[in-house]
Amino acid sequence: MTHPIRRRLDAGDDPQAAERGLASLVLTVVELLRELMERQALRRVEEGTVTDEQAERLGYTLMRLDERMNELVEAFGLEREDLNLDLGPLGTLLPKE
Amino acid sequence: MTHEGVWVYAVVDHAGGDVFLPAGVAGTSVRALTAGGLTVLASNVDLAEFGEAALRRNLEDLTWLEEVARAHHNVVDAAARLFPVLPARFATVHHADASMVAAFADRADQLRAALARVGGHTEWGVKVYAVPKQRGAQPVAAPAAVSTSTGAGTGSEPGAGMAYLKRRRSEISAKRESSRTAVASAREVHVELSGRAAQTRLYPPQSPALSGTKEPMLLNAAYLLDAGGAAGFASLVGQAAAAHPDLRLDLTGPWPPYSFAGQEA
Amino acid sequence: MAALLVRRAGGLTSAARDRDRTELPPGFPAERVALVDLLDRVLAEGVVVTGEITLSIADVDLVTVSLRALLASVGTLNRQEGR
Numbered sequence: 001m002t003h004p005i006r007r008r009l010d011a012g013d014d015p016q017a018a019e020r021g022l023a024s025l026v027l028t029v030v031e032l033l034r035e036l037m038e039r040q041a042l043r044r045v046e047e048g049t050v051t052d053e054q055a056e057r058l059g060y061t062l063m064r065l066d067e068r069m070n071e072l073v074e075a076f077g078l079e080r081e082d083l084n085l086d087l088g089p090l091g092t093l094l095p096k097e
Numbered sequence: 098m099t100h101e102g103v104w105v106y107a108v109v110d111h112a113g114g115d116v117f118l119p120a121g122v123a124g125t126s127v128r129a130l131t132a133g134g135l136t137v138l139a140s141n142v143d144l145a146e147f148g149e150a151a152l153r154r155n156l157e158d159l160t161w162l163e164e165v166a167r168a169h170h171n172v173v174d175a176a177a178r179l180f181p182v183l184p185a186r187f188a189t190v191h192h193a194d195a196s197m198v199a200a201f202a203d204r205a206d207q208l209r210a211a212l213a214r215v216g217g218h219t220e221w222g223v224k225v226y227a228v229p230k231q232r233g234a235q236p237v238a239a240p241a242a243v244s245t246s247t248g249a250g251t252g253s254e255p256g257a258g259m260a261y262l263k264r265r266r267s268e269i270s271a272k273r274e275s276s277r278t279a280v281a282s283a284r285e286v287h288v289e290l291s292g293r294a295a296q297t298r299l300y301p302p303q304s305p306a307l308s309g310t311k312e313p314m315l316l317n318a319a320y321l322l323d324a325g326g327a328a329g330f331a332s333l334v335g336q337a338a339a340a341h342p343d344l345r346l347d348l349t350g351p352w353p354p355y356s357f358a359g360q361e362a
Numbered sequence: 363m364a365a366l367l368v369r370r371a372g373g374l375t376s377a378a379r380d381r382d383r384t385e386l387p388p389g390f391p392a393e394r395v396a397l398v399d400l401l402d403r404v405l406a407e408g409v410v411v412t413g414e415i416t417l418s419i420a421d422v423d424l425v426t427v428s429l430r431a432l433l434a435s436v437g438t439l440n441r442q443e444g445r
Contacts, residue, residue: 042266052259059258062265081229081311163397166404170395187404222399300402319403349395355403 023076027069028083034065099143103197105189106138106172107353108208110181110216118175122147122168130194133202135209138176147190156188170353177353181216183208184358215357218295219327221350223334224303225286225316227279228345275343282344283315286337293333294320298356312345319356327351 041058044050050058073080104122111129118127118138125140145151155161169187176182191197201208291297298321302314322330331348338346 038265042262042269045262046266055262056256056258059260059262061258063258063261066261162401166397166400167395170400170404220403222403303398303402317402349399352403 020076020078024078024082027072027076027078030072031069031080031083034062034069037065038062099145100148101141102144102147103191103194104140104142104147105185105191105197106140106169107176107185108183108201108212109136109138109176110212111136111179116176116179119171120168121172122165124168127172130198132198133205133208135201135205135212137197137201138172139197142190144190144192149190152188152190173353173355177219181212182353183212183215184353184355186358211358215321215354218321218323218354218357219351220354220356221320221322221327221330221348222352223286223290223316223318223320224314224347224349225283225318226310226312226314226345226347227276228343229312279343280315282341286341286344286346287316287318289337290318290320290330290333293326293330294322295326296321296357300356315344319352321354321357 041050041055041062045055045058070080073083104125106121106127109129116129121127121140123140123142123146125142127138127140130137130139146155155165166187173182173184191200287297287299298319300317300319302317320326320330327350330350334346334348338344
């Protein structure tokens, strides 16, 4: 049985598609981490367990990461929405927008 | 010597006389047999390809499955345009005419009842998607003289980081809210459309990889309609689409009543 | 503007990729159905008549579970709703 992930990389005729496929997999993982960190940060800020200065630094870093993701995604001819690994019955990796 | 089996397409309500149907699975020709007073459409197939072991193998081959499913559908669909049809379960294969006829004759009353229930009805599929919302506005403009290593609080707008966090928090809760309302909206559409249907069936939403769309699918439903219901259904779906601008509706049909042919519990 | 796409179900001609959505003039065989829509319906239900080598419901589900994993998606399986 062809696994959905393997199918995505099976672009023998089109090396650019394969590269894009690989890039989207890698970037999806990066995006997942970014999103997890962002949610962590928001929770901490809401709970008040970080100082204002820490919150500002966290927010700024996350903002820069977000901008960087936009750049990377554009560089590979992808869109942010492409970064979502569909695991079939297990659901998508990132929560659907 | 090839061993032949019998592939079944459907039970139909057709008294007699020749009908012209397209070629069936593996290019075989379709014939009509009588079984318990019913008319069954079937083909002779090579058991090397359609026997139990072979089917187990072949059904996992998407290329094979696509070709055979489409050929099967070709026949059932053509028949459904000619007379009332009760589609058989896909991959119903018997060793011989005799055993097939016996099996059908055995269940003749149930099959006749099922045929009466769905025969002459068409199935219509509606898929509902959420209309995508753009992911936030442009990112907060990067301050002019930014030094990446030092980060916030040095030479950048005061509070840019906090502003970003605030924006993301409201974006996330807005997303959750619109997701909630979209699902509720889709349920409303299903209720509206069900009013016209003799029966309905919900399928799991298709994954984006398979449906080829990016937007989340909120509803994947099948509606069984008689001739009257079918006539007005497309415009009913159009009205539902107009009433719910947060949704995109995708209508397919008419289908033979595949989703409703099963035996009722 | 309401977003509504209507596609007629119909038979197939050849084994090309099924993303073709060109409009055909009346009288032509109706547009190819999307494979995923066809498989949704064709694999799920139908008259069950067990013969000597007919695959029973359980058997077919076992054989096609790998395909169902492909075809299924987020969300729980809803049962057939009667009226």
